[in-house]
Amino acid sequence: MTDLLKLSGVHTNIGRYHILQGIDLAVPQGQVTMLLGRNGAGKTTTLRTIMGLWQASSGEITFGSERIESRATPDIARLGVGYVPESMAVFSDLTVKENLVLAARDGPLDDTQLDWIFGFFPALRRFWLSRAGSLSGGQKQMLSIARAIIEPRKLLLIDEPTKGLAPAIVMALIECLKEIKRKGATILLVEQNFFAARELGDSVLVMDNGTIVHRGEMADLAADVPLQERLLGLSLEAHQ
Amino acid sequence: MMILSGDPPRSRVLTLVLVVIILALAATPFLFPGAKALNVAAKICVFAALVASYDLLLGYTGSVSFAHTMFYGIGSYAIAIALYGMGPNWAAVATGIVVGLPLAALLALAIGLFSLRVAAIFFAMITLAVASAFQVLASQLSWLTGGEDGRSFQLPELLRPGTVLISKNMFGFEINGRILTFYLVFAVSAMMILALLRVVNSPFGRVLQAIRENRFRAEALGFRTVFHLTYANCLAALVAAGAGVLNALWLRYAGPDTSLSFSIMLDILLMVVIGGMGTIYGAIIGATIFILAQNYLQSLMGVASKAASEAGLPLLPGLLHPDRWLLWLGLLFIASVYFFPSGVVGRLRHGGGDKGVGTSH
């Protein structure tokens, strides 16, 4: 299996802080790769560095056949990387429709694609002309994901989509991400919710203190409670 | 060390330069005869203190205020109005100080509290608006301030040039009231700068720097940033008003051009940037370089302008005219911020590093 995204020896400094301290990771084509770890381990920074929102101070980032570590964010996005930030970052002053119009960079909204999205996010159809700022947290998350998939992307970077959402909405989101995965998307997914991680992940990376401390199959980690406790300070049982 | 509050210049060259400047200033009445040299030296003293107080705001809290000349002006006008109204006596000097300094501090408090209530980004704009309103007010309330003409006044007997304290045949130098005034200016300025050095090296000063680096973190650590910033504003205003008092005493005059105009604000900004933000010492260096240049280079510009016009060159005579001094100042200012953001002191300390310059929002 080919790797769509590869990071090797990536360091990122933010101000005086050395956040990423030599990240090596690979995201295989067509798989969901989970990025787990405690708060402050550097997961969000990893995604932001891939996206070019922080500049890597050293190391290589390869996307497909292109080196992207010194490219600007818009150029990285144009290569086919979709980004769903932790804060969701919907444009709250714009309507749901306008948010998606902007996300469909290359032209008018595609109706089939829209119907597909409305299929698992019916709320977006209902509030089509409402200001995104008036949506609930879950609906904003849906809009944020919809924005990333309204056009076909080669790679999706999704940062903690289930954070702060009610359990029922989390379930719906998991279903949606599974659907996206079935369509063949490649996803690098940061998640704190181990249940969601187990449901979605093919392979898993665990971060701590700015480095990758574990890599393997999601199923293996899900089955190995002592390993979970050691890596994440929690066990799957305790979390359910 | 005690007197420097444990914050020495930390560079051999810098120490040497500072010592030379201070000795030269102290010995000006004896080394450089003539009224002009003494005027320049007095102005350097006053501005060193004024710029140091501005550095407390710009360099240590990272906030840009355009109201600093207002406080300077309040000090100047307070002393001028008191001496003008009450006659040349010490009671008037005391009255000017007792009214002027607290007034400046109160106004700083009001602006501080108000600005801190509103979005932080507004601070620079608000201070600019307030300062310009104050400037208009000062020129309109001519019954009090003398309007555009300002107020000239006489000093108490002791400080007048005619008062000979030590006659010439004693040491070969005459010590008169003018020289006494100079040393008054020198000593008070030095005291104010040392006091500021103490402030920035106190725990309070460290908190200010923490706020400059990251306001949210400072708040999260439990510091009441509102209190600290307002306090810094008031201290800076007090010293600025003090410098204003000295300025008026030296000039025996207070008017819009010498104490309130926007170009003084620009001078201060330039001096603090040239000297080095966030160092206090930079104020002394910046003031010295700037005022020497202003007094001696400006006349050179006149010569160059004349030469250019005699040579029949287009445009250059206009650009080099001494009235266009501000043009070159502005260019120098941009260049300093861009190429030289750590100023002379930063260069001497770190050999050109870009450290210690606020990049905070």
Place this chain on the structure above:
Amino acid sequence: MTELAASDPLPKPKRDIAPILLPIALALLMIPLIGSTSSWLTLTAASLAMGMMIFIMASGLTLVFGLMDVLNFGHGAFIAVGAYIATLVFAPFAASVQADSLLVNLAVLAPAALLSMAVSGALGLVVERVLILPVYGQHLKQILMTTGGLIVAEQTLYALWGPQIIPMPLPASLRGSFILGDVAIAKYRVLAMFIGLAVFIAIQLVLNRTKLGLLIRAGVENREMVEALGYRIRRLFLGVFMTGSALAGLGGVMWALYREQVHASMSDELTVLIFVVVIIGGLGSIGGCFIGAILVAMVANYGGFLVPKLALVSNILLMVAILMWRPRGLYAVTSR
């Protein structure tokens, strides 16, 4: 009970109309205070005209801040440059300016305004590249650099045109007033009102009806996300900056005609005024800027009529009052 299944419609977002009512209330309140209806009408018309001119000058500043978080203390320079450039066109065509024909007058006025906008816009390009790009993201240095830029621009104008005031006569057909009963409204003010309104409507249409406008609004809210969607926001910003500079230039021409004179110091005077306006309106908000400009002009006109002494500090009082009510300005657009 999932949110997905909830079928009740969203609550309509409340439109925040209090700021819109503010100038209307202020104007109505002034009727009894001023006493004479004709004076009130004249003053109100004067306020609206002045407000529109200030709005044109300030709109670029507020958008530039909103979009890129850039505080441009040199915005006033574009105003003065615009005014000076217009004098270049007016001087050789003095006869046409004085001809008593609206068409002939406009044949000078329109090219003068367009040239001013072009030069101010081009200057905006230079300023953005030279002064703002190198210190991007650093407020302190932005303020210092652009303040330096303002001084340099002002002094260059003095060097090129000399320190004297340059007269800028109103075209003949725009002089005088429309007389309606006992109310006199200066013709030029009516024109200024129309131009200001047209600019406001044009900006609103672009912001609300075009993809470019959506991008600008989205960028005001979250620059990074716009970039993450693949848009090169730097170019967008440069475009907005140049447009804002050009509008400042247009405002400069209009202001010069209003005062019938040009002087480099107008940039200082107007800088303070437009700062007050963008603060009152809320940095980044066009609507707030529009209302703020009208409020400032109303306070200046009504205040100057009722309590002339107060006019000196009326702007500050207005600003303090508004910020006490809403600390981030009438409409807080950005989270910054």
